[in-house]
Amino acid sequence: MKAVHFGAGNIGRGFVGLLLHEAGYEVVFADVADALISQLASASSYDVHEVGESPAVKTVTGFRAFNSASQEAAVVEEISTADVVTTAVGPHILKFVAPVIARGLAARPTDLPPLHVMACENAINATDLLHTAIVSAWDTSAGDLDAIAVFANTAVDRIVPNQAPGQGLDVTVETFYEWVIDRTPFGDKVPTIPGATFVDELGPYIERKLFTVNTGHASAAYFGYQAGLEKISDAMADSSVAAKVRAVLEETKELLVAKHGFVEAEQEAYVQKILSRFTNPHLPDTVNRVGRAPLRKLSRHERFVGPAAELAERGVTPVALLEAMSAALRFDDGNDDEAVELASLLSELDAAAVVERITELTPSHPLFAAVQKLVEDRQAEA
Numbered sequence: 559m560k561a562v563h564f565g566a567g568n569i570g571r572g573f574v575g576l577l578l579h580e581a582g583y584e585v586v587f588a589d590v591a592d593a594l595i596s597q598l599a600s601a602s603s604y605d606v607h608e609v610g611e612s613p614a615v616k617t618v619t620g621f622r623a624f625n626s627a628s629q630e631a632a633v634v635e636e637i638s639t640a641d642v643v644t645t646a647v648g649p650h651i652l653k654f655v656a657p658v659i660a661r662g663l664a665a666r667p668t669d670l671p672p673l674h675v676m677a678c679e680n681a682i683n684a685t686d687l688l689h690t691a692i693v694s695a696w697d698t699s700a701g702d703l704d705a706i707a708v709f710a711n712t713a714v715d716r717i718v719p720n721q722a723p724g725q726g727l728d729v730t731v732e733t734f735y736e737w738v739i740d741r742t743p744f745g746d747k748v749p750t751i752p753g754a755t756f757v758d759e760l761g762p763y764i765e766r767k768l769f770t771v772n773t774g775h776a777s778a779a780y781f782g783y784q785a786g787l788e789k790i791s792d793a794m795a796d797s798s799v800a801a802k803v804r805a806v807l808e809e810t811k812e813l814l815v816a817k818h819g820f821v822e823a824e825q826e827a828y829v830q831k832i833l834s835r836f837t838n839p840h841l842p843d844t845v846n847r848v849g850r851a852p853l854r855k856l857s858r859h860e861r862f863v864g865p866a867a868e869l870a871e872r873g874v875t876p877v878a879l880l881e882a883m884s885a886a887l888r889f890d891d892g893n894d895d896e897a898v899e900l901a902s903l904l905s906e907l908d909a910a911a912v913v914e915r916i917t918e919l920t921p922s923h924p925l926f927a928a929v930q931k932l933v934e935d936r937q938a939e940a
């Protein structure tokens with residue numbers, strides 16, 4: 559069995575690549591970072607260090623690696639005979655990997671079974687985004703795309719920080735992981751990945767993960783950044799930050815229980831587990847990594863505006879979520895392109911235009927005025 563995985567970064571090596579390797583796949587990494595690909599191509603193994611409760615070291619072997627820009631033909635060839643293609647490149651990058659996947663699919667011998675394609679990104683239905691981008695790049699003379707590939711949405715959960723320089727290919731990760739995959743597109747040909755969980759209704763799992771793990775994580779990052787703290791575990795050790803994060807997750811819990819029918823006690827246990835993951839002092843994770851790309855994180859269907867808008871539509875005024883969004887507006891990391899763009903938008907546009915641009919909320923939405931007030935307060939400080 560062969561899997562081609564796009565994105566040999568933190569989650570690519572520390573989670574998806576590891577689970578595919580453990581499932582018995584020969585993994586082919588595809589990335590555009592030349593130094594990383596050279597290192598992978600010349601290595602025979604790398605280690606994944608799981609830190610926290612029950613630490614362990616797992617070794618990944620039997621992989622190959624290609625640069626999907628300069629060695630595109632090789633990647634296309636690999637895809638044409640692969641069983642699985644996965645991505646962990648970031649939701650905004652999917653449109654760039656889609657044409658390569660489309661070419662690999664078009665080159666696939668007709669006697670091979672359909673390729674299983676799964677995007678492993680933090681975004682709701684990321685595989686649907688990838689599918690749309692592949693359709694745009696599809697050469698219709700190559701046949702019926704949906705007969706050549708099966709597309710399944712997934713939710714991936716494992717905290718993998720940026721790796722310390724000098725660590726080579728090895729990756730430090732938390733012990734916890736969860737990879738939940740929509741079973742329904744596969745029919746009776748479900749891929750063999752023992753570390754993954756296949757479910758018939760993925761929607762609630764994706765929202766629960768994004769609106770609990772990622773909403774809580776980003777809140778810890780933005781409140782921690784405001785408090786002048788660098789590590790997520792230090793932010794969570796600050797009682798004021800921890801209380802604000804807890805309050806945010808109380809609001810998303812209310813939505814998730816009401817919307818998806820999760821049992822409240824089970825959702826509370828899920829929240830507690832996640833808060834304990836954020837406090838893991840062995841994990842060198844930073845507020846800058848977790849807060850990265852604030853425009854994406856403040857967008858319409860993401861971790862703040864997504865749940866806050868739904869609560870407002872249900873007649874509930876979110877308070878803690880708005881406080882976290884207010885902190886996000888103050889994430890001014892000069893090394894983060896989106897934080898720099900956010901600062902420009904705040905200085906160039908009036909508050910209502912900023913809200914429309916960043917959140918895509920319209921002025922008639924019940925959340926709009928509250929977000930506009932946050933932006934006005936932020937602009938008044940400048």
Ligand SMILES: NC(=O)c1ccc[n+]([C@@H]2O[C@H](COP(=O)([O-])OP(=O)(O)OC[C@H]3O[C@@H](n4cnc5c(N)ncnc54)[C@H](O)[C@@H]3O)[C@@H](O)[C@H]2O)c1
Binds near residue numbers: 565568588717
């Ligand atoms: N790190 C985590 O804890 C974690 C957990 C769950 C999900 N995710 C999601 O996984 C995705 C990747 O996150 P990450 O933390 O591994 O980021 P990362 O920056 O460590 O890795 C991304 C990799 O994608 C590569 N890349 C960029 N453009 C590319 C292209 N056009 N073609 C091929 N490769 C390209 C980069 O060179 C990099 O190696 C994101 O969607 C993130 O939200 C991350």
Ligand SMILES: O=P(O)(O)OC[C@@H](O)[C@@H](O)[C@H](O)[C@H](O)CO
Binds near residue numbers: 776850
């Ligand atoms: O990857 P992002 O930028 O969407 O979010 C940053 C972190 O919250 C995220 O990477 C988590 O570590 C991960 O989602 C845990 O499963």
